[in-house]
Amino acid sequence: MNNIKKLIEREFGYVQNMRRYFHAYPEVAFQEASTQQKILAELSAMGIDARPAAGTGVIAEIAGERPGKTVALRADMDALALSEELDKPYRSQNPGVCHACGHDGHMAILLGLAKIFAGLRQELPGRVRLLFQPGEEQLPGGALNLIAAGALDGVDAVLGAHLWQPLAVGTMGIVSGPIMASANEFSITVQGRGGHASMPHQTVDALLTGSQIVVALNTLVSRSVDPQTPAVVSVGVFKAGEVSNIIADKALITGTVRVFDTELRQHIFNRIEEIAAGICQAAGAGCTVNFYAGYPPVVNHSGEIVETVAAAGHETLGNTGVVAIKPVMAGEDFGYYLERVPGAFMLIGAGNCDAGIVHPHHHPKFDIDEQALAYAMEIMARATLKLLL
Structure with missing residues (x-):
């Protein structure tokens, strides 16, 4: 499995296309029906067992042919009730709704990882569970519903990532303990x-x-x-x-x-x-x-899991690419997963001042440097493979 970078380069075009598709057809919290159907269709084409869950969510699993642990990877699905002002070919086609937070990229990353892990079944130890979660942007959030549907049953570790505009592309933020409020x-x-x-x-x-x-x-x-x-x-x-x-x-x-x-x-x-x-x-x-009372704080489990994610970041981005960031005051219902299962949440740099990608999350001109998709895939793939053993 030393060819992870080459596999990601091979699938990057697919991931980029998926991100742009989801960006063009956004749906708000708990109304992601078309998004759900697209994800189910893509996973079916990969030969991956998947089922609808928690209304408009999806749970899928890839079973390796070698013994190992079970690691869950989560992507949120919903967009914002916001009129987009981004002048790009993939701008929102749904008036008054846009992906101004990066969830389009999160879904695309998880589909890209699905393709890679599905192709590695013979070498793969354990199981990789894919969690496509509805309704992160709106209280009470979709995490608890997905957990009730079995998202964490038998899971040894859970990982999540957020494309993060305040960090420059080519960097990753991670910290032990609280990372989001x-x-x-x-x-x-x-x-x-x-x-x-x-x-x-x-x-x-x-x-x-x-x-x-x-x-x-x-x-x-x-x-x-x-x-x-x-x-x-x-x-x-x-x-x-x-x-x-x-x-x-x-x-x-x-x-x-x-x-x-x-x-x-x-x-x-x-x-x-x-x-x-x-x-x-x-x-x-x-x-x-x-x-x-909203989402609990997102508190990374100190020790092995954060160290494993940081190591995967160093392997992907080099020695200076991993930043021990201060906790941010934004909220995320990923905290519910971490209350139940050991895991970690990371922030993947997606900003690029030179390219004009400077608008903050929830801004009508929000966008990401799409190279961040590849970095996120590689970090999560490397971390997952380490945690499966």
């Missing part, structure tokens, strides 16, 4: 008393009250969290009022909380509730606060 959401509804804008003294201004809550929430971390502990509280939505001469009677505030510690998450939830209730009481308004 727990992503959670909150909503606050402020109930005031509306009235004519010329007589504000007769009203309870929900817009004004809500704005004070928004300002206060932006000081929460700096005044309620140890400055050496990572935490993010961000307000993404603030809606109040419809007409310029009417005092708003209701306001809606929603946002996100990112942490690596569930106790800290609860502390921040408590502070949000206290801040909202206190400001509303002072203004004579009422409020309802709801919290949505």
Whole structure:
């Protein structure tokens, strides 16, 4: 199996075409029906046993002819409800939906690995399980449904990768312990008393009250969290009022909380509730606060597995290609797999300033340097083969 690089070079055109196909025909979370059918068709053509799972997901397995362990590889499938502005031949053909996060590449990488491992059955020790997971971008995520469908049954290790624009192509980020944060959401509804804008003294201004809550929430971390502990509280939505001469009677505030510690998450939830209730009481308004506990943090298992992935990265990218990155505050439901099975999650550099590939994830002009597909395949292939033994 020393010819992994040549096998990947042989299959690169296929992987690139698959990535561009998925990019052109994106589907949002839990609606990936056409994507599922395409994946099933491709796996069938390779002679790989595959089955639908978790609604629009797919579980497949390649059994080697030598004894060994079982390693699972996961790719997420869903796109974003975002209108694309990328001027490329493979731009989205589905209005209002685009792959602005790299999941198109993740599916293509896993199909490429499927072809390679299927061709190595006689030499392959153990089993490689392929997990195509729906709904990573939308709470509650698709990981738990796929796990319930048997994704991790009998699995010894699980690997996942994310094409990562902030890292330059030709590099990989990996770290022992936490690598991505727990992503959670909150909503606050402020109930005031509306009235004519010329007589504000007769009203309870929900817009004004809500704005004070928004300002206060932006000081929460700096005044309620140890400055050496990572935490993010961000307000993404603030809606109040419809007409310029009417005092708003209701306001809606929603946002996100990112942490690596569930106790800290609860502390921040408590502070949000206290801040909202206190400001509303002072203004004579009422409020309802709801919290949505999201994905757990993604915590890589220290020791052999991370070391194995890092070694595979060095073999693929050279001595300077593997970066011990700081944890990022973005969330990923891959954390559910790592709560149950030893494994690791890696970030594969996909940015390229010289080629103009500079737009961040979830941007309408997001794109990747497609050479990252080959690097990701090689790293995952090498790591998988080491872990199967």
